[in-house]
Amino acid sequence: MAGSIGGIGGGSERTRLASAGAKAVTIDQLNNQPRGDRLKGNIFLALLLLALTIALAGLAAIIIQAAVKGAPAFGTQLITNGPSTLNPDESGFRPALIGTLYLILGVILLVVPLGVGAALYLEEYADGDRWWNRLIELNVQNLAGVPSIIYGILGLAFIVRGPLDMGFILAAGSMTLALLVLPTVILAGREAIRAVPPSIREGSLALGATEWQTIRKQVLPAAIPGVVTGVILAISRAVGETAPLLLVGAAAFVTFNPTFFGDDGYSALPVMIFNYAARPQDEFRVIAAAGVILMLIVLLAMNSFAVWLRNRYEQQW
């Protein structure tokens, strides 16, 4: 401000001096606070930093601990070998890794159309004053907070047994996980769709496009980065989710490669890690720790990709 008027005359110089003087006085005043206040302020800040350090140290400890403990077992046998009670040293996660891969593939196939569809409906079509739309919204928010083990119960009673009666097969696990992460995808999708400015839609509609043409050609392409980020984050949650899989039949010691509909059992990476860790022998705990590192590497790669995607394609309107 001062700079723009600077060239005109002496008045602006006076303004600059006055504001600089006011600033100096204020800073002086603030620095002259009672000593007790300043001491309290410093102690407070120190406590805040201490708490922050503890949180960050906890994170570091989890990762370092798993790396140190799992280092002896870290090798290619983790990926190529199956579990073995006879030779714990040679045990690996191959069937579990393949199981997780299939589970995630199923989750993506289910969750992308359903989640994006629901998000589009809620953002583009739904009239927020209608009670049924408000009910759906509240429902999605609530479902996001339902404990994962409850989804396991749902999977057991509704998908494995009950109405769908699919039995303990991998596809049932996939469906359970998909229902679990669906609210996350819907919420992220809605955020992304809401970030597309209304003027884009109005422009398209004014040119004679129909509602669906507007959504498909304008809104969706603009919202894609946000949607994909949400999907990746949801998938990374599904990768690490263990409790519901325990209920829908992911068994630990599957030694063969699972398939989608095969009814002789399947396994998943976190379930197998849990099973190794729950055994008393230390060899198995070492393998569990190595498995944790394997899982964290996969998750970190996925999350970094999501962050990169968001930064790369994020649009400023």
Add this chain to the structure above:
Amino acid sequence: MKEVLGASGSGAATPRSLEAPSPRYGEKLIKGLLGMCALLSVVTTTAIVISLLLPTFDFFGKVGLTEFLFGTDWAPTFQPASFGVLPIVVGTLSTSLWGMCFAVPIGLASAIWLSEYASPRQRKVVKPVIEVLAGIPTVAIGIFGLVFLSPLIEDVLPFMVKVPPFSAGVAGLAIGLMLVPIIASISDDAMRSVPGGLREAAYGLGSTRMKVATRVVFPAAISGIIASLVLAGSRAVGETMVVLLVAGASPNLSFDPGLSVLTMTAFIGQTATGDISTGSITYDTIFAVGTLLFVMTLVMNMFAIRLVRKYREVYE
């Protein structure tokens, strides 16, 4: 749109409808399909409620409601069986309580630092790092508790781990680590949505930074902060893998952090591993406990959602 052009072209004064000339069934079909996707969430909730309630009714056909809710002996798989749910409810509350004791001060302090003290650059680095904690699978945190925290705490404070390696307090600590990012992230959002004018006014009256943070911003953001605490509590109650690994499996009607406890989630995870037959009393017990767990977390979540709405309405 064409209608409008046509009307102006002919110069006719009669107002015409802006509706499209053809009914556009395809558009309606798509709207219907998308609406069905959204409706799936309601179907899911209904399915959860039905799948929980039906076996629960069977359960209460065999076990009295008062025996279940107020009984103090939990031994559903023993002979003779006993179905007093209080010990596992207390077990759940105990691990959650110890988790919150750790996570609340740490999480809130991190949130205050992030929103009131950190420079934009520091914030941009530190907040995502804290949120990484939320992305670590709980089974990994459970293993950390079992293999690292438990032996460590057993050495330093033996009364915290009376039945090595299991302890409600250590399980709580591990859960607490998982809760910190939830509290820090949501509280930080709530405090940052407090308008800058309030802070500036307080500074103008000569407040110190600490006073602005604790007496102005914190109270102004209180509904969002409480919402974050309630959400964290609901996550703690529903957490399964950490308690399965670290809390042990002995039902104990006690808040003693050193004891091993069985929680509701651990009971479900441990018992429902597949090979129990439908219709047996054990099968029904899982659903009765699940119903109780669902109701507890539902009440907490609804409360938190309300509070979050409230602070959004006030400041946005």
